[in-house]
Amino acid sequence: MxxxxxxxxxxxxxxxxxxxxxWNPQRHSQMPSHRYRDVYSRVEVPLTARDWPSNRLTHxxxxxxxxxxxxxxxxxxxxxxxxxxxxxxxxxAMGYKEIEVGYPSASQTDYDFVRLVADTDIAPQDVTxxxxxxxxxxxxQRTVESIRGIRNPVVxxxxxxxxxxxxxxxxxxxxxxxxxLILAGGRDVLEFAGHLPNVRFExxxxxxxxxxxxxxxxxxxxxxELWDATPERPVILNLPATVEIATPxxxxxxxxxxxxxxxxxxxxxxxxxxxxxxxxxxACAELAVLAGAQRVEGCIFxxxxxxxxxDLATLALNVHAQGIDPMIDFSDIDEIRRxxxxxxxxxxxxxxxxxxxxxxxxxxxxxxxxxxxxxxxxRSRAAAEDRPxxxxxxxxxxxxxxxxxxxRSYDAVIRVNSQSGKGGMAYLLETEYGIExxxxxxxxxxxxxxxxxDETGSEVTAVELWDxxxxxxxxxxxxxxxxxxxxxxxxxxxxxxxxxNGGQSTTRHDGVGPVEALTAALARIxxxxxxxxxxxxxxxxxxxxxxxxxxEYRAGxxxxxxAGKDRSVLTASLTAVMNAAAExxxxxxxxxxxxxxxxxxx
Numbered sequence: 176m177x178x179x180x181x182x183x184x185x186x187x188x189x190x191x192x193x194x195x196x197x198w199n200p201q202r203h204s205q206m207p208s209h210r211y212r213d214v215y216s217r218v219e220v221p222l223t224a225r226d227w228p229s230n231r232l233t234h235x236x237x238x239x240x241x242x243x244x245x246x247x248x249x250x251x252x253x254x255x256x257x258x259x260x261x262x263x264x265x266x267x268a269m270g271y272k273e274i275e276v277g278y279p280s281a282s283q284t285d286y287d288f289v290r291l292v293a294d295t296d297i298a299p300q301d302v303t304x305x306x307x308x309x310x311x312x313x314x315x316q317r318t319v320e321s322i323r324g325i326r327n328p329v330v331x332x333x334x335x336x337x338x339x340x341x342x343x344x345x346x347x348x349x350x351x352x353x354x355x356l357i358l359a360g361g362r363d364v365l366e367f368a369g370h371l372p373n374v375r376f377e378x379x380x381x382x383x384x385x386x387x388x389x390x391x392x393x394x395x396x397x398x399x400e401l402w403d404a405t406p407e408r409p410v411i412l413n414l415p416a417t418v419e420i421a422t423p424x425x426x427x428x429x430x431x432x433x434x435x436x437x438x439x440x441x442x443x444x445x446x447x448x449x450x451x452x453x454x455x456x457x458a459c460a461e462l463a464v465l466a467g468a469q470r471v472e473g474c475i476f477x478x479x480x481x482x483x484x485x486d487l488a489t490l491a492l493n494v495h496a497q498g499i500d501p502m503i504d505f506s507d508i509d510e511i512r513r514x515x516x517x518x519x520x521x522x523x524x525x526x527x528x529x530x531x532x533x534x535x536x537x538x539x540x541x542x543x544x545x546x547x548x549x550x551x552x553x554r555s556r557a558a559a560e561d562r563p564x565x566x567x568x569x570x571x572x573x574x575x576x577x578x579x580x581x582x583r584s585y586d587a588v589i590r591v592n593s594q595s596g597k598g599g600m601a602y603l604l605e606t607e608y609g610i611e612x613x614x615x616x617x618x619x620x621x622x623x624x625x626x627x628x629d630e631t632g633s634e635v636t637a638v639e640l641w642d643x644x645x646x647x648x649x650x651x652x653x654x655x656x657x658x659x660x661x662x663x664x665x666x667x668x669x670x671x672x673x674x675x676n677g678g679q680s681t682t683r684h685d686g687v688g689p690v691e692a693l694t695a696a697l698a699r700i701x702x703x704x705x706x707x708x709x710x711x712x713x714x715x716x717x718x719x720x721x722x723x724x725x726x727e728y729r730a731g732x733x734x735x736x737x738a739g740k741d742r743s744v745l746t747a748s749l750t751a752v753m754n755a756a757a758e759x760x761x762x763x764x765x766x767x768x769x770x771x772x773x774x775x776x777x
Contacts, residue, residue: 185204185205187201187202187203187204187205188202189202189203189204189205190202190203213421214420214421214425217385217420218338218384218385218386218387218388218420219387219388219389220425220428220429221388221428221429221432222428222431222432225427225428225431225466226431226466227427227428227430227431227462227465227466227467228465230465230466231465232461232464232465232494232497232499233499234499234500235491235494235499235500235501235502235503236464236468236469236470236471237272237273237444237469237470237471238271238273238471238473238487238490238491238501238502238503239271239273239274239275239305239446239470239471239472239473240266240271240274240275240472240473240474240475240487241275241305241448241472241473241474241484242262242266242474242475242478242515242518242519243259243262243263243274243275243276243277243288244275244276244277244278244285244307245275245472245474245479245480245484246474246478246479246484246519247259247277247285248278248281248480249478249479249480249481249483249484250478250519250520250521251520252520253282253284254284254518254519255284256284256287256288256291258517258518259276259277259284259288259518260288260291260297261514261517261518262514262515262518263276263288263292263297263298264297265511265514265515265518266475267297267298267299267302268504269503269504269505269511270502270503270504271302271503272301272302272303273302273303273305273330273470274298274302274303274304274305275305275306275307275332275472276288276289276292276304276305276306277289277306277307278306278307278308279306279308279317279318279321279322280308280309280313280314280315280317280318280321286317286321289304289306289321289322289325290321292304292325292327293321293322293323293324293325294324298325298327300326300327302327303327303328303329303330304322304325304327304328304329304330305329305330305332305377306318306321306322306329306330306331306332307332307334308331308332308333308334309333309334309335309360310333310334310335310356310357310359310360310361310363311360312359312360312363315331315333315360315363315364315367316363316367318331319331319364319367319368322368322371322374325373326373327373328373328374328375329371329373329374329375330374330375330376330377330411331364331368331374331375331376331377332377332378332379332411332413333360333361333364333376333377333378333379334378334379334380334381334413335353335356335357335360335379335380335381336380336381336382336417337353337357337380337381337382337383337386337390337391337394338381338382338383338385338386339385339386339387340382340385341381341382350390353394354393354394354397357378357394357397357398358397358398358401361376361378361398361401361402362401364376364402365401365402375408375409375410375411376402376410376411377410377411377412377413377446378395378398378410378411378412378413379413379414379415379448380394380395380414380415381415381417382415382417382418383414383415383416383417383429384414384415384416384417384418384419384420384421384425384426384429385417385418385420388429388432388433391414391433392432392433392436392437395412395433395437396437396438396439398410398412399412399437399438399439399442399443400438400439404439404442404443405439405442406441406442408442409442409443409444410439410442410443410444411443411444411446411470412433412437412443412444412445412446413446413447413448413470413472414429414430414433414445414446414447414448414468415447415448415449415450416447416448416449416450416456416459417448417450418450418452418481419449419450419451419452419453419455419456419459420452420453421453422453422455423455423458423459423461423462424462426447426449426459426462426463427459427462427463427465427466428466430445430447430462430463430466430467430468431466431467433445433467434466434467434468435467444469444470445467445468445469445470446468446469446470446471446472447459447460447463447464447468447470447471447472448471448472448473448484448485449463449473449484449485450479450480450481450482450483450484450485451477451479451481451482451483451484451485451486452481452482454482456473456477456483456484456485456486457485457486457489457490457493459485460473460485460490461490461493471485471487471490472484472485473485473486473487473490474486474487475487475488475511475515476488476489476512476515476523476527476530477489478515478519478521486528487503488505488508488511488529488530489528489529491503491505492505492528492529492576492581495576495580496575496576505529505580505581505582506580506581506582507581507582508529508530508581508582508583509530509582509583509707510582511530512530513707513708525614529576529581530581532614532615532618533618535574535578535583536618537573542572542573545572545573546571546572546573546574548572549570549571549572549573549574550571550585552570552571553567553569553570553571565577565579603636603637603640604637604640604641604644607637607638607640607641608637608641608714609712609713609714609720610644610712610713610714610723611710611712612712612725613708613710613725613727615708615727616710616725616727616736619735619736620643620644620647620648620736623643623644623646623647624640624643627639627643644738647736648725648736648737648738648754649737649738649739649740649754657673657674657675657676657697657700657702658673658674658675659671659672659673659693659749659753660672660673660674660679661681662689662692662693662749664688664689664692667685667686668683668684668685668686668687668692669683669684669687669688669689669691669692669693670682670683670684670692671684671689671692671693671695671696673696673697673700675700680700682695682696682699684696689745689748689749690706690709690748690749690752693749693752693753694706694752694756697752697753697756702756702759703730703731703756703759704728704729704730704752704755704756704759705728705729705730706726706727706728706752706755707727707728707729707734708726708727709724709725709726709727709748710724710725710726711723711724711725711744711747711748712725714740721740721741721742721747722740722741722742722743722744722746722747723738723739723740723747724738724739724740724744724747724748724750724751725737725738725751726738726739726751726752726754726755728755728758728759729759730755730756730758730759731759733758733759735758737751737754737755737758738751738754739751739752739753739754
């Protein structure tokens with residue numbers, strides 16, 4: 176039977192299973208599930224008695240972000256050199272001490288980035304650089320060439336797929352043939368890099384989780400023997416769940432088997448690299464650490480092939496929420512998100528754990544009531560203990576961590592608004608005035624709308640929404656002593672003329688556009704404003720339309736949104752920048768007004 180509303184779906188009409196309880200009327204469907212085999216018929220699961228279920232997490236593993244290699248390979252538009260460097264600098268600032276920087280034999284961009292690390296000081300000396308290579312002699316040689324001159328500790332990461340399907344279909348090797356291929360690659364690594372004192376080695380039996388346990392153990396032990404693993408120069412054995420195939424407990428069993436049976440265990444760093452095909456990559460990593468893993472490879476926010484790599488940010492903040500130092504800083508998670516989105520050209524979903532725009536926002540009235548009461552109890556307890564609120568135990572309902580830990584304010588948490596209200600507000604502004612609000616500005620604007628509805632108790636019309644928007648983001652701040660007098664932009668750069676405190680000055684800014692030039696000129700006279708995001712929209716259509724520039728800014732400790740409006744897109748943008756600086760200075764106690772006159776000689 177097909178539904179009249181959903182003609183492409185076939186409602187299950189098969190019999191109810193004979194052993195189904197009376198309360199479960201689900202019927203057999205037409206899905207061809209018989210084509211697939213469960214994990215237990217595809218690979219031996221090695222343990223019957225296990226320790227990991229009773230183990231507890233007591234400290235963070237070594238986190239190893241692979242965004243610049245594995246994550247980069249999963250992008251429709253791979254990162255250019257500037258984005259790679261920006262991402263690398265973010266990881267260093269967050270505190271990562273081992274970073275996989277690329278696949279230097281795969282592309283010139285990756286090779287050149289490794290050379291940038293060698294030729295500059297962008298990598299602090301305590302950061303280990305990891306480079307990735309298949310077990311092929313010419314590619315290993317080029318990989319070693321890329322790391323020459325790097326003063327940091329270096330890990331050469333060699334991989335080969337070991338699972339039966341890959342052996343049969345992709346590589347055309349039996350077990351003995353594949354083992355010899357891997358050992359040949361290991362000998363090449365030793366030949367080209369064994370004499371380098373700052374270099375260690377890593378081996379990944381790709382698709383480990385579909386490989387026979389005894390074969391995975393045999394190959395890994397052969398590699399640690401070949402590379403002469405010692406506690407002073409340990410070998411990393413990285414065991415990927417390349418394609419998730421089972422519940423996370425199976426992966427934990429596989430990891431514990433290796434942890435128990437590996438030779439030279441004290442000379443091995445046991446690492447995992449879960450993917451997310453079943454949506455359980457995070458659970459796999461957490462259980463693997465309980466099972467003996469010491470190191471976790473993944474991507475910040477989980478970008479990776481297909482459904483992604485394991486999400487290192489979620490993993491680390493899960494650790495944080497258990498009272499354990501994650502050893503990585505997430506105190507400004509929105510700045511981290513902005514950087515990752517810029518480098519990957521992929522937006523982080525609003526419901527993404529910890530970092531999504533809506534993860535700390537309750538739309539349900541019952542949730543809001545519980546959160547408000549939780550905040551009240553928190554403040555009361557801090558006062559009773561005579562301790563700062565940020566130091567006492569966190570026990571607010573529905574919020575697993577304090578949003579302030581990751582740089583989030585409480586405004587979005589406790590605002591009173593429904594999802595439909597926010598969506599309706601955005602819809603009316605767009606349909607009636609043509610204004611498209613960015614997602615985060617919708618959230619900010621909803622607070623102003625809620626305040627208005629609380630005061631009036633009436634329905635908000637499109638005209639009233641425009642008035643609220645204008646008052647919140649376009650109305651001129653209090654008068655003051657700085658004006659944008661003139662700007663001149665050419666292909667070489669931009670000059671800005673400002674009048675402040677009775678004087679007038681002109682500054683030249685080479686190689687940048689008018690917006691960056693204006694922020695730099697303002698900063699020189701004490702009006703510092705950082706532009707966090709920049710959006711352009713318009714009101715109306717045709718000759719009567721006006722451009723609107725929307726800016727998310729930070730000035731000192733204040734951040735927020737402002738707008739500028741004009742027939743000229745550039746004038747609207749510069750007006751918005753002046754308004755942002757004005758808002759920040761007004762908040763700090765001084766006054767400033769936005770542009771009164773703009774003349775361009777461009």
